[in-house]
Amino acid sequence: MKYWKQMWSACVLFPLVACGGGNQSNAQTEQASVGTDSVNQVVETILARRSVRKYKPQPVEREKMQTIVECGVNAPNAMNRQPWEIRVVDNPDFINGVTELYKKEQPKAAEDPNFKNMFRNAPTVVFVGRDVQSGSAEFDCGLLSENMMLAAQSMGIGSCCLGSPAAFMRSPAAAEYLKQLGFSEGYELLYCIAFGYPDEAPAAKPRDLTKIKFVE
Template sequence: MKKVLSILLAGCCVCSLISCGQSAQKDTTKAGTEEAVQSVQVENSVVETIMTRRSIRQYKPQAVEREKMQTIVECGINAPNAMNRQAWEVRVVDNADYINGVTELYKKANPKVAEDPTFKNMFRNAPTVVFIARDTQSESSPFDCGLLAENMMISAWSMGIGSCCLGTPARFMRSPEAAEYLQKLGFSEGYELLYCIGFGYPDETPAAKPRDAAKVKFVE
């Protein structure tokens, strides 16, 4: 009889705890919600990686190991894309002669950049550069390429590898001055270089820049 009574009491306690938990959940305040979100950020490695990633513009000199870049690129091409057309092409360059050669042309066209004592190359000093081209016949290709790039940058950060998405170098690569170097990338006909991403091991720890959370609203 005592055992049965103990079981009944334990069951009542469990029900009481569940009831209290449900009540507390309903009464969650804004501050409590924020604490919960912060807790998820700490406990969830994916969320933590996204929230801690920073754009890096100063790198250590060594290129990223090709095995790691292979993983990063595979994460990229597994991004969502319209109707699985995969309307992108990707080229990875860690050849210092290529990077320095096109940088010299960039410096001739933009001599002021060399006045910056921290300037090493036109790809924000990155030792490894990924070039992403889009299929010009696909309206969704710019969005698809953006998703691809985000996957690569997030996966890289999870491995301690920094990155910076670059538009200006891509524009220069499409100019007549850099035609030879663009040709070396060997993109297929009908594909256009959209942008570049510099990758490397960070040699700086930039602080987070503020985000305007007020731009996000839930619609009832």
């Protein structure tokens, strides 16, 4: 049992340590706190993360986004093929321009008085592309994205993984903007993630712990 607790702790700590979230000494300190009365910052970050859908207008500083995406690319992935590409956009002209096209296709969206852009009003958007030849790409990109969202949470930055805006980006109406992202040949946009400073504090939604079972 002690062995498995140590292994679990190491797996939880790895993402933030790998992307510069702490040195070896700090990692050992965090490991020692698992299962004790001390607060484990990694576990706390995971349990505190929420999907944020309301943001303050200022974009996330680029040096912070650089740290966030570096945490992403340090995610585990099959055979270290890293079957992803990342594009970070904080240019209002891009975000507002593609939003105008979206509003023409989805006029009801603009009826919301709080609607500013199609990315949940986020000022910074990360677009994640996958290698279409990789059978593990979707799984690997999921790990990449979770690393980014947890890193953002640890820095006081909110996030929300978005599927519908990515679907619009892949449509003929947004072809010009998709081209601007410059994904390599053989890669396609999988989804996007909104990032920004939260302007809301969503409550935790219930989780069904009955779906967890230990097999003897």
